[in-house]
Amino acid sequence: MKRELGTKKFSIVFYLLLLIYSVISHLALGYPPNIYAILGNFLILLMAYRLSKFLFCAILLIHSLICTAYIPEAIFYGSPSIGIIASLLETNSQESWEYLQSLPLYSYAICIIFLLFSLGVMIFSMKINRTLFQKKYLIVFLLLTVIATVYKPWSNERKGKGFYLPDTRVSLVGFYLINYQLIKGYHAEKDKINLMKNIPATWQIESAQPSYQNYVLVIGESMRQDYLSMYGYPHNTTPFLASTNGVVLNHYISAAPNTQTSLLRTLYHYQGEQTQYQNNIITLAKSAGFKTYWFSNQGMTGGFDTVAARVGATADEVYFTKHFSDSSININDRKLLPIFAEKLQQPSDKPRLFVLYLMGSHPEFCQRLTEKPSFDFINKNLSCYLESLKQTDSLLKQIVHQLQLRGESYSLIYFSDHGLSHTDKDSSSVNLRVGSEHKENYQVPFIKISSDDKERITLNASRSAFNFIYGFAQWLNVKEKSLDNGYQFFSENNDKIKVFNWHNDIDFEPLASDPALQ
Template structure:
């Protein structure tokens, strides 16, 4: 029986380590430390139920997220707290059967450990002290530390966001000379640029963007790898973890006397609840197709098009800024599209590429509506972050959020305007942390708060940093998602 207990305890230690997303070089060390801690602390019932049980239970519940997305970080914490019920159900349905099986094995092993396993040592006081020491260096200790740091960062972000709702932006406008009548900012979701035919992907995923006169930035890097962390740092003044949400694109456009309209197919829980809705709430007009409760349905991005046409038709003497926030390529991909137009055996990849084609079609429709007004216009499109593949099965793809790969940050930035007559690709590394400066130049506004520069004038930074996990890291140090995934079709 003791041998069986040792085997089960080691299996439990290994599954808990995997489940909390630990993937460092010392995985064997932290697993061994947890194994020794579970053995040494098993003799005391109060330690098992007072220390191991609550932490182990949290780790067990986190298993699916940890296995797929990795250890807790500010992005994961934000996603967990800001996700509506439909998105939660979609996440659960997308989890592979093998992950559910491993989670079930973990639950059984954990229950067996709590109820049946007990190792008694004559030197019990020393064993307890040694066990606590081993626990401190174990994967569960690292897990709790990640939760604590992530929660501190998230709480600080939400406090800043909630404070910004009641603040007035302190923009000092030096000059405001908008060049165009209509400005459109389309905010995409989960689109990495290397799957776009406009950026050279061999399958024609973005036929309109691949041929229409436009400026395509080849080297634009998102601020972070999750929407709730990336967008507030793109659409407002930010310096890494530090965030100034009240000084954002909407308050800047408002200060320049532009009419601001926000149209969204992303969920709206409440103006205090998400970083994005806290920015949107400053707009003159806002419409959210989803309200974030249990009745929230899977609304197509195409439903935004009539709203856009109405916003465009509204009379206004000055310039207008219309923000269109789409669901784009958000997981689950097959739920985002009307039809899988590629029909690959690799269903996940096939649906993912179909979302690209759909977004391309939506951008084309919006551009045609802009042209029909016979007024000057400029449109920017970018994606909030990319995805990476976690599938270990050849011929299958599972694209998810992550922060370990360059492709999690390599996203499109495209401008289409009434006076752009060529298809131009700009090979230049540009950080999304500089988007506010690009936006300011785009709408023709100069302020005392930040420099304004065009895509061409953006500083060529040698070492751009991105927010990975809970810290800023050099983009150049990240790994590449394997090339074979990109070519699989």
């Protein structure tokens, strides 16, 4: 039998290590420092230790492994949010591998150091005589733990926000409760969307007089506006978009900072906090007499279980380059061109809507390219990012060329789902990744190119992606009862801009700026 260290000196050392662990593990889950949280975490672990060393070690090991896995998310995205949950549950194996590759080495170093420290605390705990901490104090510690745990929810209750236990700052409790609620909420929303697939749309079409035979909506990925030469960036990243005639929105702001949360609020009829899942861009076009097509280079993981793919599932003809069985394959966006050209050449007695959903500039950027980048910009990652922008620009040029070859009237809209944030901006290892704290996470390109354009028009009004569904109807020249309220998307009248930052709808203007590197 191993000898226990029974002196008070070693017990004090153990308590100090446990306090340090309580602080670090709290921060590792993305929570800000908080005295109630640290006290609650410390007392929970201390009580578990006094009850049973096995119980203590089990809790410490499981919690430490979860903290270790979450540390990169805590560094870059903070505490748990619906955006993180949606990304986790709707990411295929290729995207997961690319995400792991994109993490800086220091994040892995932090994970390893934290895990080694946690194992050290666990090993040291086995050598301490737990009876030095008298059992009679358990009731006192339990009472203090309850107070620390309920303090924030109780404070919210007093402010009229309601008592919601997952709001607790004690991360040993709150982290698991909030993730349970987020996952439960995610699956509830997913079930609603799946249910709505079989429920007819409730659009009330008043008139449909499309001005063009072919409409093309191209949805880009992770493209920041300020890195595009079409918006004045000095490197020639978008030669086609910078020179073509059309209508350019200078201040189009995405609804949210990552794909799932953004497109949920862009492609569906989103009113207040209620999403009408059966009413989306595809069902609107179909209700107005359009034939609809959905061509996607983003995965159809497990049966239309991404926000965008569920919209696509309602189209008349659907094509995915990636299905469940081959979601790990990296396929270039050019793969969509032949299927688009083939369908475009088929005769139709209806106006047509084609939606092309790209991988675009999705991190990891170098994986998006078919050849080495032509840019030599700061480092490999940013050079690949600039090249991915140019590659999307070239794809749009080819799509327009196919439309011109068809010889019918056409109109094309391109926008990106969200932008990105710099990481390690002051070092040579600077990179770009999803974030929610800066204007540039939401500032994205928007351009409309039509066969009858005679000039390039720039609109400087602030425009919110929350209102895209109104602009979409106006683009198709479709009047629908709930969308026909006098609002003009393609105008110089400013929208009041709010964005969803994974937690709440917040004002856009107070956000900090993270300008492009030149």
